[in-house]
Amino acid sequence: MTHQPADFASASDPKGAQDDMGELVDYLARSSRLTxxxxxxxxxxxxxxxxEMPEDxxxxxxxxxxxxGLSNRAIYLQISDELAARRFRAPEYxxxxxRRIIYG
Structure with missing residues (x-):
């Protein structure tokens, strides 16, 4: 059974996304023990x-x-550091x- 490229459709480039993701799936299946x-x-x-969005x-x-068990002060510092290293471009919060993102 083959992968289903429709799962990988992109609104901006459905065919291109399908091709890229289909190639990736094929590569992973060939080069690993994954079906x-x-x-x-x-x-x-x-x-x-x-x-995932920065707020989430x-x-x-x-x-x-x-x-x-971290304190909120420590949590805020760690989250700030993690945001800077993440794959999305997040502003420096x-x-x-x-606090506003977390508590509304």
Missing amino acids: PQEAARLVNEVLAFMS FVRRRHLALQAQ SERQL
Whole structure:
């Protein structure tokens, strides 16, 4: 069974995205022990992870760091550092802006 390129369609370039992602799925299936279905699922999961918006990332990381017992002050500093290193271009958020994203 082959991968389903429709899963990878992009609104701006559906055919190009399908071709690129289809090639990636094929490559992963050939070069690893993944089946084409597993490779397609992996690519979909990575794309979903990589498309996370900065605000969603801030909320998710706040909950995770809070669960580790960090203080909010430490959390804000760590999130600021992580945002700067992430794959999306996020502005440098102040502590106040981070609180507003988290608490509304």
